[in-house]
Amino acid sequence: MVNYPGGIVKSDFVSADRTAPKRTRSESVNFAKRGMSFEAEINATNEYYLAHGIAVVHKKPTPVQIVHVDYPKRARAKITEAYFRQASTTDYSGVYNGHYLDFEAKETNQKQSFPLKNFHKHQIEHMKAVLAQQGFAFVLLNFATLAETYFLPASALIDFYDAHAGLKSMPLDLIRTQGARIPTQQIPRIPYIEILKTQIGGS
Amino acid sequence: MVNYPGGIVKSDFVSADRTAPKRTRSESVNFAKRGMSFEAEINATNEYYLAHGIAVVHKKPTPVQIVHVDYPKRARAKITEAYFRQASTTDYSGVYNGHYLDFEAKETNQKQSFPLKNFHKHQIEHMKAVLAQQGFAFVLLNFATLAETYFLPASALIDFYDAHAGLKSMPLDLIRTQGARIPTQQIPRIPYIEILKTQIGGS
Numbered sequence: 114m115v116n117y118p119g120g121i122v123k124s125d126f127v128s129a130d131r132t133a134p135k136r137t138r139s140e141s142v143n144f145a146k147r148g149m150s151f152e153a154e155i156n157a158t159n160e161y162y163l164a165h166g167i168a169v170v171h172k173k174p175t176p177v178q179i180v181h182v183d184y185p186k187r188a189r190a191k192i193t194e195a196y197f198r199q200a201s202t203t204d205y206s207g208v209y210n211g212h213y214l215d216f217e218a219k220e221t222n223q224k225q226s227f228p229l230k231n232f233h234k235h236q237i238e239h240m241k242a243v244l245a246q247q248g249f250a251f252v253l254l255n256f257a258t259l260a261e262t263y264f265l266p267a268s269a270l271i272d273f274y275d276a277h278a279g280l281k282s283m284p285l286d287l288i289r290t291q292g293a294r295i296p297t298q299q300i301p302r303i304p305y306i307e308i309l310k311t312q313i314g315g316s
Numbered sequence: 317m318v319n320y321p322g323g324i325v326k327s328d329f330v331s332a333d334r335t336a337p338k339r340t341r342s343e344s345v346n347f348a349k350r351g352m353s354f355e356a357e358i359n360a361t362n363e364y365y366l367a368h369g370i371a372v373v374h375k376k377p378t379p380v381q382i383v384h385v386d387y388p389k390r391a392r393a394k395i396t397e398a399y400f401r402q403a404s405t406t407d408y409s410g411v412y413n414g415h416y417l418d419f420e421a422k423e424t425n426q427k428q429s430f431p432l433k434n435f436h437k438h439q440i441e442h443m444k445a446v447l448a449q450q451g452f453a454f455v456l457l458n459f460a461t462l463a464e465t466y467f468l469p470a471s472a473l474i475d476f477y478d479a480h481a482g483l484k485s486m487p488l489d490l491i492r493t494q495g496a497r498i499p500t501q502q503i504p505r506i507p508y509i510e511i512l513k514t515q516i517g518g519s
Contacts (some may be wrong), residue, residue, distance in 0.1 A: 169445045171405050174379040177395065192380065192398040202374050206409055208416035211450035215411070242372045247414035 144286060151220045151262075154302040155205070161301040168306055170207030170214065176200055196197060203241045203250070209306060213248035215240070216267075216305075218256040226282035227254050229274060237274055238268040250314060253295070253305055264308040265292035276306045354423045354458045354465075357505040358408070364504040371509055373410030373417065379403055404438045406453070412509060413517060416451035418443070419508075421468075423458040429485035430457050432477060440477055443470040452515060456498070456508055457491060467511040468495035 152172075162168040181194035203217040219231040232252075243250040250267035269291035273283050293308045355375075365371040385398035406420040422434040435455075443453040453470035472494035476486050496511045 123371075145341075146444075163445065166448060169442070169449050169451070171482050174377040175382075176377040177380045177398070179378075179380075189399055192400070193396060195380070195395040195398055196392055197395070208418070208446055208449040208451035211416065213411035213414065213416040239372070242366060242369075243411055245369060246318075246411040248372070248416075277384075314333035 118194055150278075151257070152218060154297075155218050155253065156303075158301040158303045158305070159205075159207075162306060168209040168214075170205055170209075172204050173200070173202070173206070178207060196273075199233060199235065201235045203236055209309065210313075212309075213243070213246070215248055215250045215310060216244045218253040218255070220257050222258050223282065224256065224258055224285070226284045227256075228282045228286060230281065232270070232274070237271060245270060245312065249309060251305075251309070251312075254292070256285065261289050262295045262297055262303060263292040264295050264305055266312065268302055317505065322492075336362055341402060354460070355421060357500075358456065361504040361506045361508070362408075362410075365509060371410055371412040371417075373408055373412075375407050376403070376405070376409070392492075402436060402438070405442045406439055413516075416446070416449070416511075417512060418446045418451055418453045419455055421456040421458070423460050425461050426485065427459065427461050427488070429487045430459075430491060431485045433484065435473070435477070440474060443479050444474060447474075452512060453514070454508075456506065457495070459488065463500075465498045465500055465506060466491050466495040467498050469515065 154258070156172060159168075160172060174199040177192075177195045178198045179192055179195045183191045183193055185191065202231070203215050205218065206213070206215045208214070208295060217232065219227070220276045221227050221231070240250040244267060250268065252270055253264050254263045254265055256262070265288055269287075270283070273280075273287065277283075293311070295303055295305055295308060297303060332492050332493075359375060365373060371466070380395075380398045382395055382398045384395070386394045388394065396444040406418050406501055408421065409416070409418045417459070420435065420436045421424045422430070422437060424434070446453040447470060455468050455470065455473055457466045457468055459465070468491055472490075473486070476483075476490065496514070497509060498506055498508055500506060
């Protein structure tokens with residue numbers, strides 16, 4: 114059973130501190146914390162792109178299954194019982210110069226490979242469907258310990274995923290060969306559109 | 317204060333019956349029920365398009381602000397306090413034959429005009445940004461009482477919105493002139509891609 118899907122980040126919470134004491138599963142907590150800053154950097158990058166008219170890219174809201182809602186008089190509707198759902202698509206989508214783009218952003222503390230468990234089968238299927246519609250699908254992979262971020266076309270991830278069902282992670286060497294390192298900078302933090310431009314030019 | 321944003325539909329709930337007795341605001345209830353079937357028809361249309369390789373379009377999850385989560389041992393994380401947020405973008409986005417498409421679907425019981433309150437300023441701004449990136453933005457308007465559904469390019473909605481800030485609704489006559497009626501059918505229910513094709517061809 115999935116207790117804490119990967120897409121949950123601090124921005125979905127009003128206060129991380131208020132929820133922290135209730136957390137009993139250290140793995141879940143670490144996962145959320147690891148993803149936080151990378152995700153914040155991508156969100157900041159997207160805000161920069163939007164403000165400068167470069168691209169319109171938004172993170173989709175965290176999918177939540179709502180079970181019970183109270184509607185008090187003279188107050189906001191309050192959701193009192195809900196559960197996290199697994200995302201059926203990727204987290205980010207948008208438009209750049211007429212092109213549809215669609216990506217997932219993930220982080221690892223591994224140094225030599227990227228764990229495939231970060232990608233659900235639904236997401237792989239979604240990326241295939243996007244490619245079939247001539248959209249640009251990719252993943253942004255952050256090796257936190259190495260402080261290296263890569264742009265990997267979805268086609269490379271899908272090929273590896275389909276060919277190596279038994280393998281649990283994709284080697285960094287292969288990511289370096291089939292993807293492109295994104296030079297992180299001050300503003301915007303993760304200029305992935307620069308890499309996308311080369312992909313579009315070459316297609 | 318917004319108690320019940322427009323994007324909330326039955327599909328976000330596990331059981332509408334369980335929440336229904338708690339509803340004290342008849343307006344909210346009617347709004348949700350009115351939107352339900354039209355939204356379900358669009359979702360079914362998108363499933364058809366996906367299954368047949370025609371387009372990849374998904375409804376974004378309902379944005380929820382999560383305040384409190386319990387993490388019980390050996391059980392799913394349970395959200396115990398959360399609130400509906402107003403969407404900053406449109407509800408639907410996707411890709412058709414390389415083109416980015418982005419739309420909002422709304423319903424009214426009015427017979428002569430479509431109330432503009434269905435569209436928030438954020439959404440109008442979002443549609444402008446999408447058009448600036450050469451995406452295809454539009455709205456699907458269902459006149460429930462008339463059983464007529466229209467495809468209206470976002471440019472027409474934006475022009476009217478900007479020019480007639482004082483008016484509370486857009487006349488149906490104008491929608492008929494500037495938009496296109498979608499012939500609803502059995503499968504897919506709301507074949508909006510057929511209209512989009514003519515827009516793309518003419519652009």
